[in-house]
Amino acid sequence: MAAIAALAAALAVWMWTAPTPAQLRVDRLLIGKRPHSRPLFTRPRPARRAEAWRTACIELCHALSAELAAGRTAGEALARAVDAVDFPDAEAMRPLLAAARDGGDVVAALVAASSVPGGEGLRRLAACWDVSVTVGAGLAALVDRVGASLRTAQAHRQDISAQLAGPRATARMLAGLPVLGLVLGGAMGMRPLDFLFGSLPGAACLVTGVGLNACGLWWTHRMAGRAENV
Numbered sequence: 001m002a003a004i005a006a007l008a009a010a011l012a013v014w015m016w017t018a019p020t021p022a023q024l025r026v027d028r029l030l031i032g033k034r035p036h037s038r039p040l041f042t043r044p045r046p047a048r049r050a051e052a053w054r055t056a057c058i059e060l061c062h063a064l065s066a067e068l069a070a071g072r073t074a075g076e077a078l079a080r081a082v083d084a085v086d087f088p089d090a091e092a093m094r095p096l097l098a099a100a101r102d103g104g105d106v107v108a109a110l111v112a113a114s115s116v117p118g119g120e121g122l123r124r125l126a127a128c129w130d131v132s133v134t135v136g137a138g139l140a141a142l143v144d145r146v147g148a149s150l151r152t153a154q155a156h157r158q159d160i161s162a163q164l165a166g167p168r169a170t171a172r173m174l175a176g177l178p179v180l181g182l183v184l185g186g187a188m189g190m191r192p193l194d195f196l197f198g199s200l201p202g203a204a205c206l207v208t209g210v211g212l213n214a215c216g217l218w219w220t221h222r223m224a225g226r227a228e229n230v
Contacts, residue, residue, distance in 0.1 A: 047225065050118030052088040054154055057121030059085045061147030064125075068140040074132070075100045092116060107133075121150045164224045171220040175213055 063084045067077030079100040087093050096109040110126035113119060128142035185192040195202040 046117060049088055051157075053116055053118030054121060054150065056085050056087045057119065057125070058147060058150045058154065061121070061125065061143050061150065065140055065143045065147060068143065074129075074139055075103060075106070078106065089116070121146065124149070160227055164227060168220070168224060171217060175217055178209060178213065 060081055063081035064077055067080050068074070070077075072080065079097055082093055082097045082100065092113055096106070096113050098104060099106045099109040107126045107130045110122045110129065114122035114126065124146045125143065128139065128146055132139040132142060182192050182196075196206045197203070
């Protein structure tokens with residue numbers, strides 16, 4: 001029972017002390033890209049991977065706009081832009097790169113690549129490409145608009161993440177209060193650990209408390225995640 005309680009507490013701490021996507025972005029800007037290194041005791045999370053894809057989509061729009069402004073054809077500009085961007089999954093972009101180089105169906109390749117979480121910007125880019133090919137609209141202007149809208153959405157998400165830092169810290173603090181209560185009880189000579197681990201009612205209280213604490217952390221994390229994705 002003690003091992004189960006310790007494992008649950010360790011998992012809760014691990015989940016809630018990991019850096020947020022905004023923190024990872026700041027670290028990346030400060031120390032540079034390190035694609036083969038990962039901080040100790042962290043794990044990839046869907047939210048971080050989605051944020052990395054959104055950032056890569058913005059960078060792709062910037063690179064594509066610059067290549068088009070340099071006078072390159074649409075296919076050549078897209079191929080060079082895809083090569084220049086560090087995508088979270090380079091293999092997922094190989095069909096798009098092949099379509100851009102060989103004159104294939106770029107729209108279909110962009111739509112297929114946009115299926116990953118955070119790849120919504122690729123679907124917008126596919127719409128721009130389709131409009132440009134169909135009605136002859138200027139691709140560079142359309143890409144600039146998509147890039148601007150993606151930057152605005154990213155700034156909004158980062159602002160919400162910063163505002164949620166306080167509630168998240170409060171949730172972590174509240175989750176640790178039971179441990180403080182055990183320490184205080186032990187200091188007063190009440191021997192709470194003997195009750196929790198030495199009797200059936202105590203074990204029931206321990207399991208219920210740990211379960212409720214974990215549910216509270218999960219629910220707070222869920223609400224914060226929904227707020228960030230609005």
